[in-house]
Amino acid sequence: MNGYVTKRMLHSLISMMGLIILVFFLSRLTGNPSDLYLPIDTPADVRAAFSQAHGFDDPMIVQFGHFLANLVHLDFGSSMRLERPALNLVLEAFPVSLTLAVLAMALALVIAIVAGSLAARSPNGVLDRFINVISLCGASVPNFWLALVSVLVFAVWMRWLPTSGMGGPEYWVLPVIVLAVRPCGLLAQVVRGSMISALSSAYVKTARAKGVSQRVIVFVHALRNAMLPIITVAGDQASGMINGAVVVEVIFGLPGIGRLMMESIQYRDFAVIQAGVILTACAIFLLNIAIDLAYALLDPRIKHA
Amino acid sequence: MSETSGHLVEVKHLSVEFHTRNGVVPAVRDVSWHIDRGETLAILGESGSGKSVSSSALMGLIDIPPGRITSGEVLYCGEDLLKATPERQREINGSRIAMVFQDTLAALNPVYPIGWQVAETFRTHGVARAEANAKALELLERVGLPNAAARFRDYPHQFSGGQRQRIMIAMAIALNPDLLIADEPTTALDVTVQARILGLLKELQRERGMGLLMITHDLGIVAGMADRVVIMNAGRIVEAGTVKQVFESPQHPYTRSLLDAIPGRHGFPDIAERAAPAEPLLRVEELTKEYVTPAGLFRPARPPVRALGGVSFTLAQGETLGIVGESGSGKSTLVRTLIGLEEATSGDAFFRGRSLIDPTAETRDLAQRQIQMVFQDPTASLNPRMSVFEIVSEPWAIHRDALPRAQWEQRVGDLLEEVGLKREHAGRHPHQFSGGQRQRIAIARALALKPDIIICDEAVSSLDVSVQAQVIALLKALKDEFGLSYLFIAHDLPVVRSFADRVLVMHKGMIVEQGPTREIFENPQHDYTRELLNADPLLSHHAA
Amino acid sequence: QDTSRDIKIVLPSAVDVVEPCHMNSTGYIGLVLKENVVETLLKLDPKTSKPLPNLATEWNQVNPTTWRIKLREGVKFHDGTPFDADAVVTALKRQFVPELACRDKIRSFGSITIQPKAIDKDTVEIVTSEPMPLLPLSLAQTGMTAPSTSMKEAERHPIGTGPYVFTSWDPAQSLVLTRFDGYWGKKPEVAKATYVWRSEPALRASMVAVGEADIALQLAVQDATNKDTDIGYLNADTSRVRIFMDKPPLNDKRVREAMNLAIDRSAFIGTIVSPLSVPASQYMLPSVNGYNPDLKPWPYDPEKAKQLIEEARKDGVPVDTEIELYGSEFMQANLSEMLETLVQYWQEVGLNVKINMVDKIQHSAMRRKPYPADRPPSMVHELHDNTAGDAFYTMIVYYTSDGGLSNISNPELDKLLKEASLATGEKRTKLFQEANRMIQQDIIPDVMLYHMVSYIRVGKRVHYEPNFTTQGQLELSAITFK
Amino acid sequence: MTMTAPPIAMTEPSLWRQSLGLLWRDKFAFVAVLFLLLVVFAALFGSTIFGQSATRINLAARNAPPMSMHLGWHYVLGADSLGRSILARIAVGTRNTMMVAGLSVIASLLIGSLLGFIAGYRADWTTGVIMRVADVLMSFPSLLLAMIVLYVLGAGIANLVLVLAITRIPIYLRTTRAEVLEIRERTFVVAAKVMGASPLRLVWRHIRPTVTPTLVTIATLEFAFVMLSESSLSFLGLGIQAPEFTWGAMVAQGQSYLGTAWWVAFWPGLAITLTAMSLNLVANWLRIVTDPVQRWRLEARSSSNGGGNE
């Protein structure tokens, strides 16, 4: 196991290197940030001084060299916009996004698995049609629409929940639900699909012949067999969330990584972009390793090269 | 529970239909039978005659839809099971009535260890986890699973066909049911193990007065085990009675044709004395294969399983080499290694003098053309999404120079006719055929390139006797016509006896004896061979 | 919260920097800091744009490059240091520290440098490198920070003399100010103000509606539906489409005039822009010194526009050429709707305009010199706010040949503006008014649109009256409880 | 596919007629197909039918509520913030919407599954490279990518498709790979391999048809997702440029009127949902029809339900 994980870590390191190079060079193609930081009527000499002070005048490769040299000491540079170490900013924002992602993903998975499995028990039946329509609506409703409507309904009309911001558990309810809706709809579809084939297999018949209860058949025998595509899609959704649930974070005023990255990209705050990409990539790579481990744990037939 | 009817289980006027695209298929029509405590009832009949469906119906295992029970009742100690609530049905299933399924690889859940699955029967019916595990282990040992304690946590795909069948049986007899339904319980078992399992079932019957419903196409087993027999054809019962009655004076023409088809009644094949060619077609030298289960992500490493321990033999042109041996003795592993699906641990094999174990590109191409394989399970080995035409012509599509495209259609038609199918079947898909017909399609495909060698791994064991006889006849005819050689793996000794020129007996990964069929059968040298021959119900029945 | 004197204000975007020397130029720092935490020497009268005393009580121009300023006595910084001439000198010098790249300094002083000097405890003398008749207005933009403020890096905890102390700041979430007990002036009602930010206008409105906040800034026009709480006000922004007159057909005056005549400015009002918006004739509010009250916005006359286009076409002007119109969503709400409507009006008189919505950074690069030589005939939508009160701050940058944002190169106008900027009093006003006339009537470098309106939602507990400075300055002392 | 069915007499009705019959039996799928035909029709003829009324600004009709019939039948669904008929805009916007969403889904499906096949089938360095690329794509912020493409290549439908396609490749890649890993161990694949089938043939003729249904299901779900991503890009000014528009852009534009004129964002949103739902229903139906093991579900339904309905 250790060998495998070490190997994967090494691979991730390669990906990380590629990612860093891409992000570093490509993001610098998006314009000179001095226009964002200086008043529009700034004289040319001040503008030039600004560029020089921030090292934009050096050849790209030199800038990259500096960046790498600092990176070795875990120095990600400092934010041009907020004038604070980029790493601190990212580390402060990350827990918010992570909490959001974990809660939303857990909620989505539980609901999707239950609903998808129920639907799969009688394909094309009434319950199945119902769940199918609901989950498709969930999968295709725009996040921002849902966010604003849910604020209007639950915070403004009903006054059950706060509109936005950070605070006690009640502040997390709306963002988590809004964020969970789409993955939930999507996963319910995937669960349904793979559960239908799992439930029509011979081993399910064997279990019924043993007198195993319907619940155990669905959630123990069939589900584990149906888990591979579910995990793949859930992993994709989760990494999307780790990358930042931009819309939800922005609307609900949650200081997460998605909002930070969006602002940093808009402000060409390269140090923060780089630090953010590296940190989220680390999380996503870990997630991918976890997914592969989950494959192996769930299906003993899968071999690792 | 009042035992009003007096029978343990009584099926009355049972009819089951399936709805399919081509209309309603009446799979079971007005079937009635009964079974008493301690009694064995055998159901015989050709493939698709409704044997499995009628027995599944009483456990509530038919998919509804597409299936529908249109009439009848199933009385268990007087209680109509078809009207039972799902809870009651679950209570009975597994504990009072249990079933051994036909297709063992599919019937075991691939993602749970076999020990867990056997123990589940206990747990479901209220036994605590630890105790359930202990009991499961005891059971697995009882059905003769080698090394049961060590392999308790292995997964189904790591076992041989016969081993899986034993695991299924262990699961079914776990709670000493009143009625055991065994759907082809011994198809994949070699005769020694088969004898042991049958003995075990008999013992349970004696001890507990268990009723046994045997679905089988093996007349030997019927003769040796059953009290009464029911013959089914096209969903109906055509004949019923005691074994003696039915076997000695069959009334229905179908029954008669079935009894005629029994292999082994026709003596040994004539071995035309050929001058042995200088270089045999296939030469295997000290082939060894060990399955190493490396330390899994979540499991410690296992000692390697030695599936083949230095196997050597030759196969001459036009010769049929039968391979028999205990389940798990390495027969499948042997052929899988020969065709390159497994990597040999050591040793070598030569086809026309060229190494198959470490082949050059040229040799590999030659071998792929000249050595064809017919797999045990015809359903799994045909791509369900391809038409028969596409399946049979696939070898030519792969080896482009073998036959010009324009002639494919003609040749596919010819091949289908050669294997006893019709030309117009080419447009159909595999699921539209019965098991026996599918196996013929697989054989037609194997013949397409006019190979030198065809390897059959239990190619006929899933077929009922009449179809089996037809397929064997076909293979024989093809051999005479094209001078084919066969590597023929079977656990059914009468079949081997009637088909093979030479026999090779395997035991625990080794060849313990090999020689001409007649010699082996009439004068076995090795203890294991003798044990094997004695255990065969039909052969011993004949001998008796 | 009802009984307490704490309020919460919700802003449209994060306060991510609190450096007082950027406070007139960046985001919402000014709104938070100006006159609350950090005070200026002078203060503008929101109605007339005339400077009023604040931390300074008197000021006068000794000679064209020298000003003398008398400071208010008895004022203390939040950290207890006295506010005196030395402190003012330090604060002024701080604006010019190169490491800080003070954006306010760039805006107010351009390339002019100053020499401040303490004459006595309460008097400061400022010598400017060039004559600066508008120095008082510039001083009304310059925050007086405590001498302890860092001279090397951006301040994170600004200290001033204002009625509120900068208490805490979490750039991710909120910023808090509390009342300063040692304040020199009148004690304000609000005891503590918490600033939070939400970018979604509807959400800001909801927060006040449910009582989570007391004041929400920048509602969208369509969300400002509650007459009791929602207040609209002219916000000092004027919008226009600037025409780059370097390429045909835009180098033809008739075409530019036609563009102005083609638009029915009244149709936008109450639909795409607020019903309170005012069609503009010049790039500044009427309260700005130099505004020409005689100029009227261009009328809606599509027939005349078509006729002008036809004339131009006859003279060989390629009027069918595709014209690029650039805009950025960051500039103004409902912008793309506004531009689409404009384009349709132009289309009706036979012009072919294509919209290009671009990012902030591209938009800025588009608006300022150096302009790329190879661009197609182009126009850009932009906003400008002149909160300093004098036409100078608009005219030089936007309309002179040397102006960094100018697309005009007209020697006559240059001369006029040069003269105006050195003049004072009545003459100055007249000259700028003449310049404005010339620009609108003779040159037509733009399609002037509206003086824009902002909406603010004020909750039930408090009372606040916004004015055109509210965008950049929200004095907590002006908030009272009902 | 190079093989054509041989002209051998079929014993059953043609596949085409059979499928139509089965479609009729699944009423949901049938309605879905009708809806999709309507979408195709709108994409082809929408601008001919509605012409100007989709782009003609009429500030007097601004945000007219649904059923504003006095303005003309075009206004049954109401008008948007510039007084344009929402019905007309949905119809005319169909073409761009289908082009952007369709092209990007197809592009990412093709590229993603191709890489997935390779990564699932081969066990050498190519797999390593592909999986590393997937890792990078998965963790590259899509907003940054959009910015970069916009800056380097400029705005436009093609570049929009590029951005949307690239970001969605990993999901197909990973799904395909996971399925291939399992299917390649099935007996019929092994059988073909023993006969000497080339990897290409194994993947194309044997593995691909089995993986396709899963991919199609995902693709239909992605369809909605891509339209919505496009909508959020429009919102940031990175999407499609006016006067061109898509349903996603319409939703984005209507966002600011949620409190006052819900219909501006609602109808295009509904169009997206209905299209995604129809595609999904058809995909589910196709999945059942093309799968011999599941096919009975449709066949059985007809007879058991048919009786009950009468």
Ligand SMILES: Nc1ncnc2c1ncn2[C@@H]1O[C@H](COP(=O)(O)OP(=O)(O)OP(=O)(O)O)[C@@H](O)[C@H]1O
């Ligand atoms: N799920 C199903 N859908 C449609 N038809 C079915 C289904 N299951 C069984 N049948 C049909 O019912 C008939 C009886 O099948 P059954 O499985 O009982 O045969 P069997 O006698 O057990 O044959 P074998 O010896 O091959 O196992 C067959 O014609 C089969 O085609």
Ligand SMILES: Nc1ncnc2c1ncn2[C@@H]1O[C@H](COP(=O)(O)OP(=O)(O)OP(=O)(O)O)[C@@H](O)[C@H]1O
């Ligand atoms: N993947 C595997 N991992 C570990 N052990 C295996 C694996 N596959 C097979 N074995 C073991 O190798 C031995 C030989 O198996 P093989 O399938 O060749 O038997 P067989 O002679 O074909 O038996 P049967 O007649 O039951 O099919 C058995 O003990 C089996 O448990």
Ligand SMILES: [Mg+2]
């Ligand atoms: Mg059967």
Ligand SMILES: [Mg+2]
């Ligand atoms: Mg075997």
